[in-house]
Amino acid sequence: MSEETKYVELCKGINGLDKIILREVRGCSAEVYLFGGHVTSWKNEHGEELLFVSNKNVRRILESNHTLILVELLVKLLQKAIFKPPKAIRGGIPICFPQFSNLGSLEQHGFARTRFWTIDNDPPPFPTNSSNKAFIDLILKHSEEDVKIWPHRYEFRLRITLGPGGDLMLTSRIRNTNTDGKSFTFTFAYHTYFHVTDISEVRVEGLETLDYLDNLKNRERFTEQGDAIVFESEVDKVYLSTPTKIAILDHERKRTFELRKDGLPDAVVWNPWDKKAKAIPDLGDDEYKHMLCVEAACVEKPITLKPDRACMMPLLYSCSFRIAYFVLLVDSCQYFWRQGSKG
Numbered sequence: 001m002s003e004e005t006k007y008v009e010l011c012k013g014i015n016g017l018d019k020i021i022l023r024e025v026r027g028c029s030a031e032v033y034l035f036g037g038h039v040t041s042w043k044n045e046h047g048e049e050l051l052f053v054s055n056k057n058v059r060r061i062l063e064s065n066h067t068l069i070l071v072e073l074l075v076k077l078l079q080k081a082i083f084k085p086p087k088a089i090r091g092g093i094p095i096c097f098p099q100f101s102n103l104g105s106l107e108q109h110g111f112a113r114t115r116f117w118t119i120d121n122d123p124p125p126f127p128t129n130s131s132n133k134a135f136i137d138l139i140l141k142h143s144e145e146d147v148k149i150w151p152h153r154y155e156f157r158l159r160i161t162l163g164p165g166g167d168l169m170l171t172s173r174i175r176n177t178n179t180d181g182k183s184f185t186f187t188f189a190y191h192t193y194f195h196v197t198d199i200s201e202v203r204v205e206g207l208e209t210l211d212y213l214d215n216l217k218n219r220e221r222f223t224e225q226g227d228a229i230v231f232e233s234e235v236d237k238v239y240l241s242t243p244t245k246i247a248i249l250d251h252e253r254k255r256t257f258e259l260r261k262d263g264l265p266d267a268v269v270w271n272p273w274d275k276k277a278k279a280i281p282d283l284g285d286d287e288y289k290h291m292l293c294v295e296a297a298c299v300e301k302p303i304t305l306k307p308d309r310a311c312m313m314p315l316l317y318s319c320s321f322r323i324a325y326f327v328l329l330v331d332s333c334q335y336f337w338r339q340g341s342k343g
Protein backbone atom coordinates (compact mmCIF):
# COMPACT_ATOMS: atom_id res chain seq x y z
CA MET A 1 0.00 0.00 0.00
CA SER A 2 1.42 3.37 -0.95
CA GLU A 3 1.85 6.17 1.57
CA GLU A 4 -1.15 7.95 0.09
CA THR A 5 -3.47 4.98 0.33
CA LYS A 6 -6.14 5.60 2.86
CA TYR A 7 -6.73 3.17 5.67
CA VAL A 8 -10.29 4.44 5.89
CA GLU A 9 -12.20 5.74 2.89
CA LEU A 10 -15.76 6.97 2.81
CA CYS A 11 -17.37 6.57 -0.59
CA LYS A 12 -20.56 5.60 -2.37
CA GLY A 13 -21.48 1.97 -2.81
CA ILE A 14 -24.25 0.19 -4.67
CA ASN A 15 -27.36 2.32 -5.22
CA GLY A 16 -25.44 5.38 -3.97
CA LEU A 17 -25.45 4.11 -0.39
CA ASP A 18 -22.66 5.36 1.87
CA LYS A 19 -19.89 2.85 2.24
CA ILE A 20 -16.64 2.76 4.17
CA ILE A 21 -13.64 0.86 2.86
CA LEU A 22 -11.00 -0.25 5.34
CA ARG A 23 -7.61 -1.17 3.89
CA GLU A 24 -4.46 -2.58 5.37
CA VAL A 25 -0.88 -2.57 4.13
CA ARG A 26 -0.75 -6.17 2.96
CA GLY A 27 -3.78 -5.68 0.73
CA CYS A 28 -6.54 -6.94 3.00
CA SER A 29 -9.75 -4.93 2.99
CA ALA A 30 -13.23 -4.72 4.38
CA GLU A 31 -16.33 -2.81 3.35
CA VAL A 32 -19.07 -1.51 5.57
CA TYR A 33 -22.40 0.06 4.64
CA LEU A 34 -23.95 2.66 6.92
CA PHE A 35 -27.25 1.06 5.97
CA GLY A 36 -27.53 -1.66 8.59
CA GLY A 37 -24.02 -0.99 10.00
CA HIS A 38 -23.42 -3.92 7.71
CA VAL A 39 -20.05 -5.45 6.80
CA THR A 40 -20.47 -6.57 3.18
CA SER A 41 -16.96 -7.58 2.24
CA TRP A 42 -13.80 -8.87 3.85
CA LYS A 43 -10.92 -9.81 1.61
CA ASN A 44 -7.64 -11.40 2.49
CA GLU A 45 -4.23 -10.30 1.19
CA HIS A 46 -4.83 -12.22 -2.05
CA GLY A 47 -8.04 -10.32 -2.71
CA GLU A 48 -10.15 -13.41 -2.00
CA GLU A 49 -13.59 -12.70 -0.60
CA LEU A 50 -14.23 -14.45 2.71
CA LEU A 51 -17.81 -13.39 3.22
CA PHE A 52 -20.77 -14.36 1.11
CA VAL A 53 -23.03 -11.71 -0.38
CA SER A 54 -25.66 -12.82 -2.80
CA ASN A 55 -24.28 -12.87 -6.36
CA LYS A 56 -20.99 -11.40 -5.28
CA ASN A 57 -19.20 -13.89 -7.50
CA VAL A 58 -20.63 -12.31 -10.59
CA ARG A 59 -19.36 -8.94 -9.53
CA ARG A 60 -15.94 -10.25 -8.61
CA ILE A 61 -15.37 -12.04 -11.89
CA LEU A 62 -16.48 -9.03 -13.85
CA GLU A 63 -14.42 -6.65 -11.79
CA SER A 64 -11.30 -8.57 -12.62
CA ASN A 65 -11.89 -7.66 -16.29
CA HIS A 66 -11.73 -3.97 -15.35
CA THR A 67 -14.97 -3.27 -17.16
CA LEU A 68 -16.23 -1.20 -14.30
CA ILE A 69 -19.13 0.59 -15.93
CA LEU A 70 -20.43 -2.64 -17.36
CA VAL A 71 -19.90 -4.23 -13.98
CA GLU A 72 -22.06 -1.69 -12.20
CA LEU A 73 -24.75 -2.18 -14.81
CA LEU A 74 -24.64 -5.95 -14.64
CA VAL A 75 -24.41 -5.98 -10.88
CA LYS A 76 -27.62 -4.01 -10.77
CA LEU A 77 -29.24 -6.47 -13.15
CA LEU A 78 -27.85 -9.63 -11.64
CA GLN A 79 -27.25 -8.94 -8.01
CA LYS A 80 -29.78 -10.64 -5.84
CA ALA A 81 -28.73 -8.90 -2.63
CA ILE A 82 -30.88 -5.84 -2.97
CA PHE A 83 -28.85 -3.09 -1.24
CA LYS A 84 -32.07 -1.14 -1.23
CA PRO A 85 -33.54 0.09 2.03
CA PRO A 86 -35.68 -0.94 3.78
CA LYS A 87 -34.74 -4.51 2.79
CA ALA A 88 -31.73 -5.84 4.73
CA ILE A 89 -28.68 -6.80 2.67
CA ARG A 90 -28.51 -10.56 2.01
CA GLY A 91 -25.08 -11.69 3.12
CA GLY A 92 -22.04 -10.23 4.88
CA ILE A 93 -22.60 -9.58 8.58
CA PRO A 94 -26.09 -8.34 9.40
CA ILE A 95 -26.53 -7.26 13.02
CA CYS A 96 -29.59 -8.81 14.63
CA PHE A 97 -30.76 -6.47 17.40
CA PRO A 98 -32.83 -6.15 19.58
CA GLN A 99 -34.47 -9.37 18.49
CA PHE A 100 -33.16 -12.56 16.97
CA SER A 101 -35.45 -14.25 14.46
CA ASN A 102 -39.14 -13.94 15.34
CA LEU A 103 -38.61 -14.25 19.10
CA GLY A 104 -40.69 -11.20 19.89
CA SER A 105 -43.08 -8.72 18.38
CA LEU A 106 -40.58 -6.92 16.15
CA GLU A 107 -39.74 -7.59 12.53
CA GLN A 108 -37.61 -10.70 11.88
CA HIS A 109 -34.08 -10.22 13.36
CA GLY A 110 -34.96 -6.79 14.79
CA PHE A 111 -34.51 -3.39 13.21
CA ALA A 112 -30.78 -2.61 13.53
CA ARG A 113 -29.99 -4.25 10.17
CA THR A 114 -32.44 -2.00 8.35
CA ARG A 115 -31.59 1.32 9.92
CA PHE A 116 -29.15 3.95 8.75
CA TRP A 117 -26.24 4.13 11.16
CA THR A 118 -24.00 7.18 11.37
CA ILE A 119 -20.28 7.58 11.83
CA ASP A 120 -19.47 8.11 15.49
CA ASN A 121 -16.85 10.84 15.55
CA ASP A 122 -16.54 10.90 19.31
CA PRO A 123 -16.59 7.31 20.58
CA PRO A 124 -15.84 6.68 24.24
CA PRO A 125 -12.40 5.22 24.92
CA PHE A 126 -11.92 1.65 23.90
CA PRO A 127 -10.95 -0.99 26.45
CA THR A 128 -8.63 -2.80 24.07
CA ASN A 129 -5.18 -1.41 23.56
CA SER A 130 -4.65 -1.31 19.84
CA SER A 131 -2.47 0.40 17.30
CA ASN A 132 -4.83 -0.41 14.44
CA LYS A 133 -5.33 2.31 11.87
CA ALA A 134 -8.04 0.81 9.70
CA PHE A 135 -11.17 1.13 11.78
CA ILE A 136 -14.48 2.93 11.82
CA ASP A 137 -16.88 3.69 14.65
CA LEU A 138 -20.60 3.63 13.90
CA ILE A 139 -23.53 4.48 16.11
CA LEU A 140 -27.24 3.74 16.08
CA LYS A 141 -29.62 5.41 18.51
CA HIS A 142 -33.33 4.97 19.07
CA SER A 143 -35.52 7.09 16.83
CA GLU A 144 -38.88 8.38 17.96
CA GLU A 145 -40.43 6.07 15.34
CA ASP A 146 -38.63 3.03 16.76
CA VAL A 147 -39.62 3.92 20.32
CA LYS A 148 -43.21 3.31 19.21
CA ILE A 149 -42.43 -0.32 18.36
CA TRP A 150 -39.70 -0.95 20.99
CA PRO A 151 -40.25 1.48 23.87
CA HIS A 152 -36.64 1.91 24.90
CA ARG A 153 -33.79 4.32 24.43
CA TYR A 154 -30.36 3.00 23.63
CA GLU A 155 -26.98 3.72 22.07
CA PHE A 156 -25.50 0.96 19.97
CA ARG A 157 -21.85 1.62 19.14
CA LEU A 158 -20.17 -0.60 16.61
CA ARG A 159 -16.44 -0.47 15.96
CA ILE A 160 -15.21 -2.36 12.89
CA THR A 161 -11.46 -2.85 12.74
CA LEU A 162 -9.23 -4.40 10.13
CA GLY A 163 -5.95 -5.41 11.77
CA PRO A 164 -2.55 -5.18 10.04
CA GLY A 165 -2.58 -8.95 9.49
CA GLY A 166 -6.06 -8.82 8.00
CA ASP A 167 -8.00 -9.61 11.18
CA LEU A 168 -11.51 -8.27 11.15
CA MET A 169 -12.92 -7.26 14.49
CA LEU A 170 -16.42 -6.07 15.27
CA THR A 171 -17.14 -4.71 18.70
CA SER A 172 -20.68 -3.88 19.71
CA ARG A 173 -21.30 -1.74 22.75
CA ILE A 174 -24.95 -1.46 23.63
CA ARG A 175 -26.09 0.93 26.30
CA ASN A 176 -29.44 1.42 27.94
CA THR A 177 -30.18 5.17 27.94
CA ASN A 178 -33.75 4.92 29.21
CA THR A 179 -34.58 7.86 31.42
CA ASP A 180 -37.62 6.22 33.00
CA GLY A 181 -35.55 3.78 35.05
CA LYS A 182 -36.61 0.78 32.96
CA SER A 183 -34.37 -2.12 32.03
CA PHE A 184 -34.57 -3.63 28.58
CA THR A 185 -34.05 -7.14 27.35
CA PHE A 186 -32.79 -8.19 23.95
CA THR A 187 -31.52 -11.07 21.89
CA PHE A 188 -28.63 -10.63 19.50
CA ALA A 189 -26.63 -12.22 16.70
CA TYR A 190 -23.74 -11.45 14.40
CA HIS A 191 -25.47 -13.13 11.47
CA THR A 192 -22.25 -13.93 9.61
CA TYR A 193 -22.44 -15.41 6.10
CA PHE A 194 -19.15 -17.21 5.42
CA HIS A 195 -18.23 -17.77 1.81
CA VAL A 196 -17.62 -21.48 1.19
CA THR A 197 -16.64 -23.21 -2.03
CA ASP A 198 -19.12 -26.06 -1.80
CA ILE A 199 -21.39 -26.53 1.20
CA SER A 200 -21.40 -30.31 0.81
CA GLU A 201 -17.63 -30.26 1.38
CA VAL A 202 -17.82 -28.15 4.54
CA ARG A 203 -17.48 -29.36 8.11
CA VAL A 204 -18.14 -27.50 11.34
CA GLU A 205 -16.21 -28.60 14.40
CA GLY A 206 -16.93 -27.68 18.00
CA LEU A 207 -20.69 -28.20 18.14
CA GLU A 208 -20.80 -31.99 18.28
CA THR A 209 -22.63 -33.53 21.26
CA LEU A 210 -24.17 -30.16 22.20
CA ASP A 211 -27.83 -29.42 22.77
CA TYR A 212 -29.61 -27.36 20.16
CA LEU A 213 -33.00 -25.90 19.40
CA ASP A 214 -34.17 -26.92 15.95
CA ASN A 215 -35.89 -24.00 14.24
CA LEU A 216 -37.24 -26.43 11.66
CA LYS A 217 -39.05 -28.36 14.41
CA ASN A 218 -40.70 -25.64 16.48
CA ARG A 219 -37.49 -25.04 18.41
CA GLU A 220 -37.64 -28.47 19.98
CA ARG A 221 -34.49 -29.34 21.92
CA PHE A 222 -32.20 -32.12 20.65
CA THR A 223 -28.66 -33.26 21.28
CA GLU A 224 -26.20 -33.25 18.39
CA GLN A 225 -24.53 -36.55 17.61
CA GLY A 226 -21.48 -37.46 15.61
CA ASP A 227 -18.02 -36.07 15.10
CA ALA A 228 -18.55 -32.90 13.20
CA ILE A 229 -21.46 -31.19 11.49
CA VAL A 230 -21.73 -31.80 7.75
CA PHE A 231 -24.37 -30.49 5.37
CA GLU A 232 -26.69 -32.42 3.12
CA SER A 233 -30.03 -30.65 3.67
CA GLU A 234 -31.55 -27.53 5.20
CA VAL A 235 -30.16 -26.65 8.63
CA ASP A 236 -31.49 -24.04 11.04
CA LYS A 237 -30.30 -24.73 14.57
CA VAL A 238 -29.46 -22.74 17.68
CA TYR A 239 -26.67 -24.56 19.52
CA LEU A 240 -26.63 -23.84 23.24
CA SER A 241 -23.76 -23.27 25.66
CA THR A 242 -21.26 -23.53 22.86
CA PRO A 243 -17.50 -23.52 23.39
CA THR A 244 -15.32 -20.50 22.78
CA LYS A 245 -13.96 -21.99 19.56
CA ILE A 246 -15.84 -23.22 16.50
CA ALA A 247 -14.09 -24.16 13.26
CA ILE A 248 -15.54 -24.09 9.76
CA LEU A 249 -13.50 -26.21 7.39
CA ASP A 250 -13.77 -25.57 3.65
CA HIS A 251 -12.11 -28.68 2.24
CA GLU A 252 -12.16 -27.66 -1.37
CA ARG A 253 -10.35 -24.39 -0.74
CA LYS A 254 -8.27 -25.83 2.09
CA ARG A 255 -9.38 -22.93 4.24
CA THR A 256 -10.40 -22.95 7.87
CA PHE A 257 -12.40 -20.22 9.49
CA GLU A 258 -12.00 -20.33 13.21
CA LEU A 259 -14.66 -18.63 15.18
CA ARG A 260 -13.82 -17.69 18.75
CA LYS A 261 -16.25 -16.29 21.22
CA ASP A 262 -16.61 -15.51 24.83
CA GLY A 263 -19.79 -14.44 26.54
CA LEU A 264 -22.11 -15.01 23.57
CA PRO A 265 -23.29 -18.46 24.58
CA ASP A 266 -25.21 -19.59 21.52
CA ALA A 267 -24.25 -20.33 17.93
CA VAL A 268 -26.79 -20.38 15.13
CA VAL A 269 -26.05 -22.53 12.10
CA TRP A 270 -28.15 -21.85 9.02
CA ASN A 271 -28.19 -22.97 5.43
CA PRO A 272 -31.50 -22.78 3.55
CA TRP A 273 -30.61 -25.51 1.02
CA ASP A 274 -32.31 -25.76 -2.36
CA LYS A 275 -36.04 -25.47 -1.71
CA LYS A 276 -35.85 -22.64 0.83
CA ALA A 277 -33.26 -20.83 -1.32
CA LYS A 278 -35.73 -20.73 -4.18
CA ALA A 279 -38.29 -19.14 -1.89
CA ILE A 280 -35.93 -16.34 -0.79
CA PRO A 281 -36.25 -13.55 -3.35
CA ASP A 282 -32.83 -12.00 -2.78
CA LEU A 283 -30.90 -15.27 -2.94
CA GLY A 284 -30.02 -17.09 -6.15
CA ASP A 285 -31.41 -20.62 -6.50
CA ASP A 286 -27.97 -22.24 -6.26
CA GLU A 287 -26.28 -19.75 -3.96
CA TYR A 288 -26.94 -21.85 -0.87
CA LYS A 289 -24.01 -23.98 -2.06
CA HIS A 290 -21.57 -21.15 -1.43
CA MET A 291 -22.74 -19.81 1.92
CA LEU A 292 -22.87 -20.94 5.50
CA CYS A 293 -24.14 -18.84 8.37
CA VAL A 294 -22.49 -19.51 11.70
CA GLU A 295 -23.70 -16.83 14.03
CA ALA A 296 -22.37 -15.97 17.47
CA ALA A 297 -25.54 -15.19 19.30
CA CYS A 298 -27.43 -14.75 22.50
CA VAL A 299 -30.79 -16.36 21.91
CA GLU A 300 -31.87 -18.80 24.59
CA LYS A 301 -31.24 -16.48 27.54
CA PRO A 302 -31.86 -12.87 26.51
CA ILE A 303 -29.62 -10.12 27.91
CA THR A 304 -31.14 -7.62 30.31
CA LEU A 305 -29.55 -4.20 30.68
CA LYS A 306 -30.40 -1.81 33.47
CA PRO A 307 -30.50 1.91 32.70
CA ASP A 308 -27.09 3.41 32.16
CA ARG A 309 -25.56 -0.02 31.88
CA ALA A 310 -23.80 -1.27 28.79
CA CYS A 311 -22.51 -4.51 27.42
CA MET A 312 -19.95 -5.27 24.79
CA MET A 313 -19.84 -7.89 22.07
CA PRO A 314 -16.65 -7.92 20.04
CA LEU A 315 -15.95 -10.23 17.16
CA LEU A 316 -12.56 -10.77 15.64
CA TYR A 317 -11.79 -12.38 12.32
CA SER A 318 -8.23 -13.28 11.60
CA CYS A 319 -7.31 -13.47 7.97
CA SER A 320 -4.40 -15.87 8.24
CA PHE A 321 -6.36 -18.55 10.05
CA ARG A 322 -9.71 -16.95 9.32
CA ILE A 323 -10.64 -16.60 12.93
CA ALA A 324 -13.91 -15.13 14.08
CA TYR A 325 -13.92 -13.99 17.68
CA PHE A 326 -17.07 -13.06 19.56
CA VAL A 327 -17.23 -11.87 23.15
CA LEU A 328 -19.83 -10.56 25.52
CA LEU A 329 -18.29 -8.85 28.53
CA VAL A 330 -21.15 -7.42 30.50
CA ASP A 331 -19.37 -6.88 33.80
CA SER A 332 -16.05 -5.55 32.65
CA CYS A 333 -17.86 -3.38 30.17
CA GLN A 334 -19.98 -1.83 32.87
CA TYR A 335 -16.75 -1.09 34.66
CA PHE A 336 -15.34 0.33 31.50
CA TRP A 337 -18.32 2.53 30.90
CA ARG A 338 -18.05 3.94 34.37
CA GLN A 339 -14.39 4.65 33.74
CA GLY A 340 -14.99 6.09 30.29
CA SER A 341 -15.48 9.82 29.78
CA LYS A 342 -19.04 9.20 28.61
CA GLY A 343 -19.81 6.91 31.50
Ligand SMILES: O=P(O)(O)OC[C@H]1O[C@@H](O)[C@H](O)[C@@H](O)[C@@H]1O
Pocket residue numbers: 101108109191215236237268270293295
Ligand atom coordinates in the same frame (compact mmCIF):
# COMPACT_ATOMS: atom_id res chain seq x y z
O1 LIG B 1 -34.18 -14.09 5.75
P1 LIG B 1 -33.63 -13.55 7.03
O2 LIG B 1 -34.64 -12.73 7.80
O3 LIG B 1 -32.37 -12.78 6.83
O4 LIG B 1 -33.29 -14.78 7.94
C1 LIG B 1 -32.48 -15.79 7.47
C2 LIG B 1 -32.32 -16.89 8.51
O5 LIG B 1 -31.57 -16.39 9.58
C3 LIG B 1 -31.20 -17.38 10.53
O6 LIG B 1 -30.45 -16.78 11.55
C4 LIG B 1 -32.45 -17.98 11.13
O7 LIG B 1 -32.08 -18.99 12.05
C5 LIG B 1 -33.32 -18.54 10.03
O8 LIG B 1 -34.52 -19.05 10.58
C6 LIG B 1 -33.62 -17.48 9.00
O9 LIG B 1 -34.35 -18.04 7.93
